[in-house]
């Protein structure tokens with residue numbers, strides 16, 4: 001889908017005045033302006049003029065309209081100084097219902113208004129973008145999903161740890177019960193000789 005187009009023009013002020021008048025029947029008006037740029041539109045500025053000091057290479061632009069508006073565009077453009085490039089009428093070389101009118105703007109750009117509908121058919125108003133069905137309310141508000149952090153290399157599982165080998169407790173020297181010293185034997189008293 002095209003959002004906007006722009007035509008190069010050599011005399012910015014002259015072109016602006018021309019397009020204000022020529023596009024009025026289409027419901028177009030000057031909506032936005034920056035130095036050297038002018039945006040025309042019905043709902044949004046989708047047709048722009050850009051000032052240029054270079055030789056103009058004429059372009060072609062066509063505005064969609066109903067048949068009566070095609071006629072009104074042609075009249076308004078000629079009244080604003082356009083050169084005739086094709087009176088309103090069918091152009092069956094494009095398709096059986098193609099109805100268009102062509103003019104050349106002050107720089108020679110080929111400007112057209114055209115209708116693709118059979119005679120009598122009414123052109124619908126510019127379609128607004130279809131409304132999105134209202135998003136269902138989630139029952140409970142979930143916390144915003146966290147962006148997964150950049151994948152880290154999988155952490156290595158530590159190898160199953162062996163239980164640290166137990167140092168055998170320093171062996172205490174087994175204390176032997178101190179050998180009992182035989183009690184000093186009393187010398188057996190010899191009976192005194194009689």
Ligand SMILES: N[C@@H](CCC(=O)N[C@@H](CS)C(=O)NCC(=O)O)C(=O)O
Nearest residue numbers: 059060062085086087091102110112
């Ligand atoms: N004088 C022709 C003009 C036709 C015309 O300009 N047709 C457009 C296509 S819808 C075209 O050839 N545009 C190319 C251009 O202007 O460079 C007429 O009245 O049919």
